[in-house]
Amino acid sequence: MAFLELKNVSKSFGSHSVLSGVNLSIADGEFVAIVGYSGQGKTTLISLIAGLIKPDSGEVSLEGDIVTGPGPDRGLVFQNYSLLPWLSVYENIALAVDQVFPQWDAARRRTHVDKYIAMVKLSHAKDRLPKQLSGGMRQRVSVARTLAINPRILLLDEPLGALDALTRATLQDEIASIWQTERKTVILITNSVDEALLLADRIIPLTIGPGATLGESVPVSLARPRDRTALNHDPEFKRLRALVTNQLLGFNASRKTSVTKKLIRPEILPEDLDAPRVNRPPRRPDEEKRESIQIA
Amino acid sequence: MNKFKFDWLILPVVGVLIILAAWHIVGGKKVYSLTTGMAELGTTVAALPEGEAQWKALAPKLKSGEIEATETKRLRPDVWEAISSSFEEKRIGLIPDLPNVVETWDSSKPYIVDPWAKRGEMDQGILRFTWYSLVLVAQGYAIALIIGVPVGFFLGLSPTFTKMFDPLIQVLRPVSPLAWLPLGLVLFMRAGPEAGTYAALFTIALCGMWPTVLNTAVGVRAVPQDYLNVGRVLKLSRWKMLTKILIPATLPYMFTGFRLSLGIAWLAIVAAEMLTGRPGAGGFLWQEYNALIYEHIIFSILTIGIVGLILDRLMSLVEARFKAIS
Numbered sequence: 319m320a321f322l323e324l325k326n327v328s329k330s331f332g333s334h335s336v337l338s339g340v341n342l343s344i345a346d347g348e349f350v351a352i353v354g355y356s357g358q359g360k361t362t363l364i365s366l367i368a369g370l371i372k373p374d375s376g377e378v379s380l381e382g383d384i385v386t387g388p389g390p391d392r393g394l395v396f397q398n399y400s401l402l403p404w405l406s407v408y409e410n411i412a413l414a415v416d417q418v419f420p421q422w423d424a425a426r427r428r429t430h431v432d433k434y435i436a437m438v439k440l441s442h443a444k445d446r447l448p449k450q451l452s453g454g455m456r457q458r459v460s461v462a463r464t465l466a467i468n469p470r471i472l473l474l475d476e477p478l479g480a481l482d483a484l485t486r487a488t489l490q491d492e493i494a495s496i497w498q499t500e501r502k503t504v505i506l507i508t509n510s511v512d513e514a515l516l517l518a519d520r521i522i523p524l525t526i527g528p529g530a531t532l533g534e535s536v537p538v539s540l541a542r543p544r545d546r547t548a549l550n551h552d553p554e555f556k557r558l559r560a561l562v563t564n565q566l567l568g569f570n571a572s573r574k575t576s577v578t579k580k581l582i583r584p585e586i587l588p589e590d591l592d593a594p595r596v597n598r599p600p601r602r603p604d605e606e607k608r609e610s611i612q613i614a
Numbered sequence: 615m616n617k618f619k620f621d622w623l624i625l626p627v628v629g630v631l632i633i634l635a636a637w638h639i640v641g642g643k644k645v646y647s648l649t650t651g652m653a654e655l656g657t658t659v660a661a662l663p664e665g666e667a668q669w670k671a672l673a674p675k676l677k678s679g680e681i682e683a684t685e686t687k688r689l690r691p692d693v694w695e696a697i698s699s700s701f702e703e704k705r706i707g708l709i710p711d712l713p714n715v716v717e718t719w720d721s722s723k724p725y726i727v728d729p730w731a732k733r734g735e736m737d738q739g740i741l742r743f744t745w746y747s748l749v750l751v752a753q754g755y756a757i758a759l760i761i762g763v764p765v766g767f768f769l770g771l772s773p774t775f776t777k778m779f780d781p782l783i784q785v786l787r788p789v790s791p792l793a794w795l796p797l798g799l800v801l802f803m804r805a806g807p808e809a810g811t812y813a814a815l816f817t818i819a820l821c822g823m824w825p826t827v828l829n830t831a832v833g834v835r836a837v838p839q840d841y842l843n844v845g846r847v848l849k850l851s852r853w854k855m856l857t858k859i860l861i862p863a864t865l866p867y868m869f870t871g872f873r874l875s876l877g878i879a880w881l882a883i884v885a886a887e888m889l890t891g892r893p894g895a896g897g898f899l900w901q902e903y904n905a906l907i908y909e910h911i912i913f914s915i916l917t918i919g920i921v922g923l924i925l926d927r928l929m930s931l932v933e934a935r936f937k938a939i940s
Binding site: 368370387388389390392393394396398400402404405413414417418467 | 838840841843844846847848849850854858859862863865
């Protein structure tokens, strides 16, 4: 039996169908990346798994139990960090730990929180408020908060989307090393094929909506630990990247629409200086031009 | 315009001076006009000890047949006593009955220099009056917050509750404190001598409540869904969701409401004191109107305004602290 299973899940908002007929099955300990374009239902998919929204039809089950609502067994790392701004780093994590492990004594919970703050290398900043942290630090707090509640599955919703490239790379490495030690089942939502290849065991592309569904999954058999510089020259990496990218581009091609639009070009031809200076209006190439542009 | 140092201090002072000057120009002043002949007056003054010298100083001032009230205060007391019956009091100026700046200051001075004095029920130092008002405001304001915050939370959390009560709130909100007070007096008629106090508290609480109610409701609706999702993922109990997430996230809005509520409570206290005749900044104003001491009306208005400003500034400081966090 699969660890996490989605059976024929559909979700629409109003008359807009976001996901339809999504089937997914993930094994225990597997790191799966779901790659897709922005605005095509990636966050809806992860919210369904987290239980924050309910599917219109189909079901989500974790280890055989049908998901009916959110819970700490599915740790969600939010796209925009979602740290509570009035709590310090320590307090944000402690709120989660105190809630999930009420049976532990205070000292044990404190050590536990400190351990996860140290894991994301933020011990020096544990008393700071979120607004005093950089984007990358905030996301590390968010990751620590989720890991600290020891979820059965980790759901990462474009966790690095809002970060600059350098911070992003650092955090990718950190996520990879944390995964090496924790060996949790992970679903990573991303729009970066490279990020998916670097981290995941399996990549599943999300097709284009309306009514998006999951495409054919691509297993990533690259050896771990993966080194981003070495990977760039790895033929298997190049093959997989081309494969996934083409799959994604393929979805897009089928949906390309072309529209014609009247375009008025603003340019004016150079003046003829030899002509007499009387009655010399600006000259335009042609007043109007019809062109076809593509709107992706 | 170039920014110069201390413009935050100098410009307001200039503004105040301009208004004071305008007030002084339109304000009237008290003068005494002579009803008898100069010669007669001269004899009266000369009869006093060292009277010749006094008359020499006084005579030129009386050439116009009038003397300003402020001038008479500088005369030797026995001189003025001897001649005052020969004068008739009158007020001159653009608005003769409006006391000018100097008169207002002279008349209000005893209340300022001895702010804690208690000379009688309605004759007390200004800080003592203000203190009475503030105590009553604090009580009414506390009631307003204790009722207003939960009502605001209900409105923010439940669309049904909003649909039920929002129209009613919109109807009650614009009603002036002056309109509520008589109802309060009726409600607490049987409370005996304290009826006035209860009616005042009722008015303050009822009028001051709305900004807190509405701002809290808006704040609750504005809590980012992400914060709530954090709570849902952690399976926080309803109580913890409220205390750990909803209340802290709503605090900045609540404090905006608290600040506005305090302003209204302060407005209401003046109305309540005027109608019930309680000692306090507003009660003093009404009492002095009845006693025809117009200087003290202006003095009371200024006091009420300044206290209101101070309260607002203090609440802004607290509000800014909470805004800074989120």
